[in-house]
Amino acid sequence: MKPHDTLPYTALPDYSDAERIARSRDFYDAMKTRRTCRYFADDPVPRAVIANAILAAGTAPNGANHQPWHFAVIETPEKKKALRAAAEEEERAFYESKAGKEWLEALAPLGTDADKPFLETAAYLIVIFGQRKGGINPGEMKQNYYVSESVGIATGMLITALHDAGLATLTHTPNPMKFLNELCERPSHEKPMMILVAGKPAPDATIPVHATIKKPLDQIASWL
């Protein structure tokens, strides 16, 4: 390919304004039913669902199209057990001393603590790495750009795709996360950024009321 080959952009349907309004409203209605879930069933979920959701995440906009991400999918009971043990060790230190009063107060309405049984019960643990070095071709070690932003957008699309497939997710960030490189057999230039727990919710799963309070439009947007 030449440096700047082009193609016509014909992918978007030409909806009417009314259709656009209806579709955007329907999408909002679907997205507002998403909640972070902390109680998972141990039911299996087809791998294809996760593969398709990761492919959707991989279409995200990103710095210079280097696609600076890697998704390590943990599905075996042994690996899940090892991840849970390591994460709970970090989490105990976090809740007992590292977090500080203000952070613990912010977390209190969510009811989280150092016990993470969902790390063993959920069907999949998707460990998301940002690649500081890479490039578009396999084996390249070029500088990557806007890694955090790119991985954040891709993760949002992954969560959206999984929600659309009827799966519950939990964005989990044990603090620190360096242990994930060894556990997932990833090189040191990759930075573990999040664990996305994915699966079916437990039949008796609950959500904290606190998480249902979302800011209204006039607090999160301005029109200039």
Ligand SMILES: Cc1cc2nc3c(=O)[nH]c(=O)nc-3n(C[C@H](O)[C@H](O)[C@H](O)COP(=O)(O)O)c2cc1C
């Ligand atoms: C970067 C990030 C890290 C998070 N880390 C954790 C975590 O370690 N444990 C947890 O239970 N929830 C975690 N959450 C979930 C948030 O608590 C949750 O998204 C928030 O309370 C809003 O609730 P909702 O997702 O149901 O709308 C995290 C969310 C984000 C975006």
